Amino acid sequence: MMSMSVPSSVRKSAAVVGVAGLLVLAGCSGPADAEDAAGTGAESDTGSDSQSSSGAGEYADGTYTADGSYQTPETVEQISVTLTLEDGIVTDVEVSGDPQARETEQYQGQFIDGIAEEVVGVSIDELDVSRVAGSSLTGGGFNAAVEEIKDQAAA
Known part of the structure; x- marks a missing residue:
């Protein structure tokens, strides 16, 4: 060698x-x-201070509700989103809607059935859903509601 x-x-x-x-x-x-x-x-410790060191927002623990809307080919649809937060992490989610079009009823139902597995356990700052269980438009209303919830929960 x-x-x-x-x-x-x-x-x-x-x-x-x-x-x-x-x-x-x-x-x-x-x-x-x-x-x-x-x-x-x-x-780093995993307490509430860890959010500020990562550049994420700080949010008060609690349950928050906001409405979001989105455009379909037929109409503007509304959904209501309720998130429960602990240390900025989503621990529970509920979504309800009042579909105006028959097709929207199907897609909102699919979205509602699949949203928990997409967002529970995720930081609210990382939420940005698009297609959930085949529903692609409902995510826009969900994301708008999440932005309002962030404002409500901001510490």
Whole structure:
């Protein structure tokens, strides 16, 4: 096996480039992640302070209700969304609607049946539903209601 001798200046330059690359990558992560990547951060606690360190909003625990609307080819439809939050995480969801069109009744029903598995256990700041159980338009009304709930729950 052949060994190569690499000049000291090349090794030092490579080390500097490597450290600079790590710093750039650490800058791309959130504040808590950057500390952990640099090896200087302690493991964060999972209390309510963890939301503010991740850049997420802080929300008061509770149950909140808001209405959202969305356009279908036939009409504008309304849904009502109730979310229960604990530490900014959705622990329960209820959606109800009053469909104006026969087809909307089917799609709202599919959305209502499938929404819990999409949002329960997820941070309210990460909610952005689109197609749920075959229903693609109802998500727009849901997302509008979530934005209103965020405003209500903001601490």
